[in-house]
Amino acid sequence: MERLEKYYNQIKTSPVFYGMSDDELKGLLECFNARIRKYEKEEMIIRQGDIISNIYLILDGEVNIEKDSYWGRRIIISRLGQNDNLALSFVGSKNIESSIDAITVEDTLVLILSYEKCTSMCQNACTRHKILINNLFQILSKENIELIQKIENVSQKSIRDKLLTYLSNEARKKHSNSFDIQFNRQDLADYLNVDRSAMSFELSKLQKEGFIKYDKNHFELLS
Amino acid sequence: MERLEKYYNQIKTSPVFYGMSDDELKGLLECFNARIRKYEKEEMIIRQGDIISNIYLILDGEVNIEKDSYWGRRIIISRLGQNDNLALSFVGSKNIESSIDAITVEDTLVLILSYEKCTSMCQNACTRHKILINNLFQILSKENIELIQKIENVSQKSIRDKLLTYLSNEARKKHSNSFDIQFNRQDLADYLNVDRSAMSFELSKLQKEGFIKYDKNHFELLS
DNA sequence: GTTTTCTTGTTGTAAATACAACAGAAATGT
DNA sequence: ACATTTCTGTTGTATTTACAACAAGAAAAC
Numbered sequence: 458m459e460r461l462e463k464y465y466n467q468i469k470t471s472p473v474f475y476g477m478s479d480d481e482l483k484g485l486l487e488c489f490n491a492r493i494r495k496y497e498k499e500e501m502i503i504r505q506g507d508i509i510s511n512i513y514l515i516l517d518g519e520v521n522i523e524k525d526s527y528w529g530r531r532i533i534i535s536r537l538g539q540n541d542n543l544a545l546s547f548v549g550s551k552n553i554e555s556s557i558d559a560i561t562v563e564d565t566l567v568l569i570l571s572y573e574k575c576t577s578m579c580q581n582a583c584t585r586h587k588i589l590i591n592n593l594f595q596i597l598s599k600e601n602i603e604l605i606q607k608i609e610n611v612s613q614k615s616i617r618d619k620l621l622t623y624l625s626n627e628a629r630k631k632h633s634n635s636f637d638i639q640f641n642r643q644d645l646a647d648y649l650n651v652d653r654s655a656m657s658f659e660l661s662k663l664q665k666e667g668f669i670k671y672d673k674n675h676f677e678l679l680s
Numbered sequence: 681m682e683r684l685e686k687y688y689n690q691i692k693t694s695p696v697f698y699g700m701s702d703d704e705l706k707g708l709l710e711c712f713n714a715r716i717r718k719y720e721k722e723e724m725i726i727r728q729g730d731i732i733s734n735i736y737l738i739l740d741g742e743v744n745i746e747k748d749s750y751w752g753r754r755i756i757i758s759r760l761g762q763n764d765n766l767a768l769s770f771v772g773s774k775n776i777e778s779s780i781d782a783i784t785v786e787d788t789l790v791l792i793l794s795y796e797k798c799t800s801m802c803q804n805a806c807t808r809h810k811i812l813i814n815n816l817f818q819i820l821s822k823e824n825i826e827l828i829q830k831i832e833n834v835s836q837k838s839i840r841d842k843l844l845t846y847l848s849n850e851a852r853k854k855h856s857n858s859f860d861i862q863f864n865r866q867d868l869a870d871y872l873n874v875d876r877s878a879m880s881f882e883l884s885k886l887q888k889e890g891f892i893k894y895d896k897n898h899f900e901l902l903s
Numbered sequence: 904g905t906t907t908t909c910t911t912g913t914t915g916t917a918a919a920t921a922c923a924a925c926a927g928a929a930a931t932g933t
Numbered sequence: 934a935c936a937t938t939t940c941t942g943t944t945g946t947a948t949t950t951a952c953a954a955c956a957a958g959a960a961a962a963c
Binding site: 524534593600605618 | 814817828
Binding site: 614641642643653654657658660661673 | 910911912913914920921
């Protein structure tokens, strides 16, 4: 169990608490029974089938949102990091089982808020709750848009098009044609739903043809 | 311009207004400058690049959420119908351009609420707004979960697996192994990101092998 | 510093898919 | 009732991809 105070300044910067005064935030953390938990590398934070009644906020580390297909193949839905939330949509849809796993990629620190507890206590009446729900609405909106973009990435017909779409979208997000990506090759292949070796081959073809340049996780879009 | 009163009873049943009294709903419709608009078949309600500041609620009809890839291929992200919302996530993420088109599949009736107008007027202070934002949060949660399911559908590696995953998910939604699907063959192919003829071929193979039975848009899962 | 493990790129082959073309069925319009 | 258009299934071929196996390089462990 880590101490809340140590991370207070970072917690304050999370979109979840945007627009709250220090007093409101402190009250909220108490009301929500906030606690910090440390997860080891490759530990499961959330499993398919779990009922989620907590808000999970990543303070530090990286987490994969994954799904196993019936036939055992791994699908990476997204990679989350600092200040991202886990499985927020399953908090909003009460009593719906999680359809995803959340698995740490490295040692990860998570702030956990008991959403049920607070909503039952204050009946959504307090100011901080009003701010919170507004923030959650906006966070979910962003997540939604990200999911649509992921659908665009994986919906291209060839490996080449998937790569170019993914890299273009990353470049736009990072506001630069030169950027690092978060995935290694195997994870990128599982994210784009293609075979790793075929993808590697396509990457070096794209480089030979002068469309991109890359070194490990650093990529550059040319032309 | 259609008259609101005519559709009032249906509007009342929408998840957007769940938990509101008649008075609150009436006040809200006024405050939000509610109006009804009719769209013809294959008309665009929302275009990529639009800034969305209205809540769109489908009263009657069907709408495709689509995206054109760089190379002109059509991607169907989802098919929406009665009581569904359009592009809600772009209302929540202010000043973000829509990354999708919303195109009617048939003549469609839409309730339009000016979200900006109300939030600026009441500063989110009125009871009905509090109920509303709670409802929107839940609606977005559901949309989010649907998108994850769509990702599962299209992330299968073969056409066969995509079809079986899609059909299983539909069966679960409809609580029956015998059900109608909303897509025709071309639209289903654009939804699953596969070639229509290859998909047709795979469907009849699945039928011959005894896994499914189908006639037009009616499907049955066997075994 | 050496060994071991993990990651990435490369190649050949088998399998799956896209694409094009077409025919019959169904739906639509007149 | 007929003509026209749209939708669906079928087939052959060219292309793309998955899969397996392996080698070189980097990172981690000893």
